[in-house]
Amino acid sequence: MEQRNNTFTILSLIFGILTFFSLLTVILPFIFGSLAIIFAILSKGSSLKMEPLAKTAVTLSVSGIILITALAGGTTYRLITDEEYRANVSAEFEKINGFTLEEYTDMLEELYKTGEIPEEWLDKLEGMGY
Secondary structure: OHHHHHHHHHHHHHHHHHHHHOHHHOOHHHHHHHHHHHHHHHHHOOOOOOOHHHHHHHHHHHHHHHHHHHHHHHHHHHHHHOHHHHHHHHHHHHHHHOOOHHHHHHHHHHHHHHOOOOHHHHHHHHHHOO
16 A cells, blocks of 8 residues: 555656646646646545655645646736737737738637638648648
């Protein structure tokens, strides 16, 4: 039973560290952080106390999840409220993809409404590699 708990502790620490190394991906920190917390809880077994490494993993995971939520939320808020920032992001998006962010969101809105990609967008998306 001790070996099993130790394995879960090590796994929780690994996933806690991966939470921070994956912050730029936005989605992976939530997955890795959740796994770290689950493994930390499982590492307790029938014990009432959690090992220090498991506590560290939970701290890393929760911190990473809070940090990525704040970063993504702040960026989204700024994108919605700051016209100059949105224009800069749209210009960079156009340099990379060949059309503006507004055009892309219009296409996504159309896709959401109809379930189909408009014909005029298929060429642009193929140019992006989709």
